Amino acid sequence: MKISCPICGDRDIREFTCMGHASMLNRPDPHAGAKVWNEYLHNRENPAGVIDELWWHGQGCGAWLVVTRNTVTHEILGARLARDVKKEMRDAG
Amino acid sequence: MRFSAFEILKQGLTGNKGWKPHWRSPEPKSHYDVIIVGGGGHGLATAFYLAKEHGITNVAVLEKGYIGGGNVGRNTTIVRANYGLEGNSQFYSHSLKLWENMEADFNFNAMHSQRGIINLFHSDGQRDAFARRGNMMISQGDDAILLDREGVREMLPYLDYEQTRFPIYGGLYHPRGGTARHDAVAWGYARGADMRGVDIIQNCEVQGIDIENGKVVGVQTSKGPIKCGKLGLVTAGRSSQTAAMAGMRLPIESHVLQAFVTEGLKPCVDHVVTYGMGHFYISQSDKGGLVFGGDLDFYASYAARGNLPMVEHVVEAGMTLMPMIGKARMLRSWGGIMDMSPDGSPIIDRTHIDGLYLNCGWCYGGFKAVPGSGFSMAHLMATGNHHAPAEKYRLSRFETGRGLMDEEATGAQHNLH
Numbered sequence: 399m400k401i402s403c404p405i406c407g408d409r410d411i412r413e414f415t416c417m418g419h420a421s422m423l424n425r426p427d428p429h430a431g432a433k434v435w436n437e438y439l440h441n442r443e444n445p446a447g448v449i450d451e452l453w454w455h456g457q458g459c460g461a462w463l464v465v466t467r468n469t470v471t472h473e474i475l476g477a478r479l480a481r482d483v484k485k486e487m488r489d490a491g
Numbered sequence: 492m493r494f495s496a497f498e499i500l501k502q503g504l505t506g507n508k509g510w511k512p513h514w515r516s517p518e519p520k521s522h523y524d525v526i527i528v529g530g531g532g533h534g535l536a537t538a539f540y541l542a543k544e545h546g547i548t549n550v551a552v553l554e555k556g557y558i559g560g561g562n563v564g565r566n567t568t569i570v571r572a573n574y575g576l577e578g579n580s581q582f583y584s585h586s587l588k589l590w591e592n593m594e595a596d597f598n599f600n601a602m603h604s605q606r607g608i609i610n611l612f613h614s615d616g617q618r619d620a621f622a623r624r625g626n627m628m629i630s631q632g633d634d635a636i637l638l639d640r641e642g643v644r645e646m647l648p649y650l651d652y653e654q655t656r657f658p659i660y661g662g663l664y665h666p667r668g669g670t671a672r673h674d675a676v677a678w679g680y681a682r683g684a685d686m687r688g689v690d691i692i693q694n695c696e697v698q699g700i701d702i703e704n705g706k707v708v709g710v711q712t713s714k715g716p717i718k719c720g721k722l723g724l725v726t727a728g729r730s731s732q733t734a735a736m737a738g739m740r741l742p743i744e745s746h747v748l749q750a751f752v753t754e755g756l757k758p759c760v761d762h763v764v765t766y767g768m769g770h771f772y773i774s775q776s777d778k779g780g781l782v783f784g785g786d787l788d789f790y791a792s793y794a795a796r797g798n799l800p801m802v803e804h805v806v807e808a809g810m811t812l813m814p815m816i817g818k819a820r821m822l823r824s825w826g827g828i829m830d831m832s833p834d835g836s837p838i839i840d841r842t843h844i845d846g847l848y849l850n851c852g853w854c855y856g857g858f859k860a861v862p863g864s865g866f867s868m869a870h871l872m873a874t875g876n877h878h879a880p881a882e883k884y885r886l887s888r889f890e891t892g893r894g895l896m897d898e899e900a901t902g903a904q905h906n907l908h
Contacts, residue, residue, distance in 0.1 A: 416906065432892075441889075444745055
């Protein structure tokens with residue numbers, strides 16, 4: 399598998415670490431309560447199909463990416479800087 | 492038909508023409524007291540113990556594929572009870588005791604072989620940790636022997652004792668650990684359940700769960716609707732999809748764990764050997780193939796196959812531990828779909844929906860748990876009470892934070908266990 403890093407281009411999967419579902423970007427309010435935090439920390443859609451995940455380019459540029467990937471075929475459909483995704487989320491409120 | 496020495500002799504003298512299928516292939520009835528979704532090891536064991544221990548025989552096991560076609564046929568067949576945490580240790584201890592009697596229980600040879608497991612250690616600190624774990628196993632009533640370097644060398648002369656990165660200091664030997672023939676475990680439980688009246692229905696996919704007024708009343712399947720009193724979801728590997736049909740989101744991510752087998756060789760690896768520092772473990776199957784594996788690929792996957800970086804890592808580790816493995820040719824590799832929970836421990840619990848029970852989150856340790864999981868799940872579904880050895884496997888522990896069972900202390904992330 400190769401991930402196309404927006405900064406470095408196509409790089410081997412060995413350079414990256416998967417850090418879990420991209421919903422991690424959507425951090426709840428500290429006082430949102432146990433239910434909300436349980437949803438955030440533990441519960442997952444866990445789809446058999448297309449998923450957005452956080453990957454860290456630790457052995458490359460060090461950027462955090464949101465990688466879109468198919469969990470059934472392992473096809474990588476795209477990668478964006480997590481910074482940009484987070485900014486869009488903020489702008490959208 | 493029961494297997495016995497007499498039956499084998501009789502069949503041998505009459506051309507082996509009298510053997511019959513091990514279970515029926517019934518059409519589903521319109522109603523069952525209990526439906527189990529998932530005809531893997533855990534589901535079949537649940538149905539078996541519902542019938543055997545609780546006399547509940549109006550039971551169906553619905554399997555979307557065929558019996559033994561999922562993770563129960565895709566693992567490295569290791570059976571052990573060497574856990575340390577309160578909650579895990581009594582559960583796996585109970586499960587190992589069931590392993591020691593189950594072949595007689597379901598009258599089928601699962602080739603359970605207590606050849607012993609040796610966990611290698613490579614530093615003074617690791618020796619202390621293993622000594623502590625061994626003492627925990629002994630105080631649980633199981634067996635553990637701490638071996639020094641020479642003790643290991645006597646049993647495993649083929650390891651590389653000269654390597655400098657992870658020199659072998661000794662090992663924790665668990666004599667009652669071992670392996671079993673994995674498909675035979677599924678077939679044995681299927682046979683045992685069927686003999687007691689359970690309907691095993693293959694090629695029957697559950698497509699919907701019917702819930703009325705907060706109570707489960709039946710399922711929609713590829714063979715039509717079926718009503719039920721109680722429903723057990725025992726679908727590790729696909730738990731998120733089955734639970735979604737009941738509107739639930741689970742604390743589960745599915746990951747791939749690869750395993751490998753070489754060509755058949757003469758007996759050379761007599762035990763199960765684990766090399767934690769290298770993320771490698773190995774045993775030899777009864778056919779002679781060396782069966783080995785390593786770590787997760789670390790990303791979510793339903794592909795049932797992994798990628799080359801982990802293949803390389805596992806094979807490199809094998810070469811550093813036992814260079815003789817380089818002479819063997821690898822025949823096959825495959826991947827199982829692991830139901831990874833945030834603390835690395837499973838869930839056997841009821842849900843907020845009346846009559847709906849959940850059994851999932853077995854991570855990559857489900858095979859050895861098959862009898863214990865089935866026994867405890869059956870107990871919960873039949874009596875409404877948690878079975879003591881499995882009483883800590885609650886779904887609520889993630890929300891409350893009380894009773895988390897992180898055996899390896901790696902933190903609340905699904906791919907770290």
